[in-house]
Amino acid sequence: MTMRPPYPAPAGGLRPAPRPAGRRRAAVHTGLLAALALTACTARPDAALSPPAAVAHRQPTAGTTGPAPRDPADGGAVSALHRLVADGAPGAASLTTRGGGDFATRFATAGVADLHSGRRIGPQDHFRAGSITKTLVATVILQLVAEGRLTLHDSAAAHLPPGVPARGKRGGSDLRRVTIRQLLDHTSGLFNYTADPRLSRQLSGAGFGAHRYDSHTPGELLRIALDHPPVAPPGTRFAYSNTNYLVLGLVIEAVTGHPYDAEIRRRILVPAGLGHTSFPGTDPLLPEPHGRGYARIGHRHVDATSLDPSRAGAAGEMITTLGDLNRFFSALLGGKFLAPRQMAEIRSEKGTDGTYGLGLYATALPCGITVWGHDGDINGSYTRTAGTADGRHVVSYRINTAPLPDPAHGTAVLTAEFCARRPTGGRPDPGPPAP
Helix, strand or coil, X not given: CCCCCCCCCCCCCCCCCCCCCCCCECCCCCCCCCCCCCCCCCCCCCCCCCCCCCEEEEECCCCCCCCCCCCCXXXXXXXXXXXXXXCCCCEEEEEEEECCCCCEEEEEEEECCCCCCCCCCCCCCEEECHHHHHHHXXXXXXXXXXXXXXXXXXXXXXXXXXXXXXXXXXXXXXXXXXXXXXXXXXXXXXXXXXXXXXXXXHHHCCCHHHHCCCCCCHHHHHHHHHCCCCCCCCCCCCCCCHHHHHHHHHHHXXXXXXXXXXXXXXXXXXXXXXXXXXXXXXXXXXXXXXXXXXXXXXCEEEECCCCCHHHCHHHCCCEECHXXXXXXXHHHHCCCCCCHHXXXXXXXXXXXXXXXXXXXXXXXXXXXXXXXXXXXXXXXXXEEEEXXXXXXXXXXXXXXXXXXXXXXXXHHHHHHHHCCCCCCCCCCCCCCCCC
């Protein structure tokens, strides 16, 4: 299943000169990821006109020497990335890790990171991960549940910082009727603030060029959402909404006394050594190294690399690398962050008829394997991560445009990776037990 993109591609406007850097919440630097000493290839000078062929770089398993044996998934991964570039993405890349600890890795890339220079995407490149931010937010919420500091049945309005609205105008939405669980699994019925007509034009429509550096507060964005009527009564159906995780970020702040990103750093980034992941606040710039991000405007690609990410906040502001994503999901799926009861909850899709858990969702592949993960996009960037139920086999892939042109070709990247050694129609993976 492919999640609804949180932000449509911008429509119109030329790339403005970057404004001075805003408030960046500092990343925690805890050292380089193990087994990611990979060297990016140099593209041909004419690569912007004719993207280079996809290539795969493999690292031997930790503790071994010499070239790693060829993996049957190599050719399939390269072909799948080629399809994404053929669909219109300037560049695509994937990183596979195995073993759940000191990983063997395989990095593959197609196309270019920069249409002007022809530079390829590198394995250490930073990019905006969009809604994958939600999985880290959900992890912290479930840790707070395990600590007894809130419950999944609590009203969202009971855990808001002072001054944050809980109700909209007459006929609007009411957080007193919404539970923490309903925020996590998108059954709250809250209007998606990024779909507000006026704001949508500014965030991703014709007004993007003029408004790309506008700053927003969570309270301001929440008020916009609450002033709209709910799209459904709370708890009645799944309706993906960025507003849900905007609220959860505020819940973390109210319960802990710290901003949500500070709790993510303390509870997740530092313990897992995710030294290349950050929450930029209002800083429009990406850390080095990075390529460019492109919004598709008709038949053109418009540079959308720099923007004020406060438009996304806890719903999607995170900046990261492929290696950090793999390390996080391997640790999460492997039970490193959550107790067994909360692991069962994060995978439970019973409230959405098998559509979405509490910050994760399952994808059943043609060969019968079920993988767990999340995807995300924001102007100029689409990313998806998926892993086996035990977290010992994880792949992340990304393109430097958004939204994903053909969702089926995105799923084909996962099929090439996880189904390389078995025919389609195999016996389904039973997955984790129901909670």
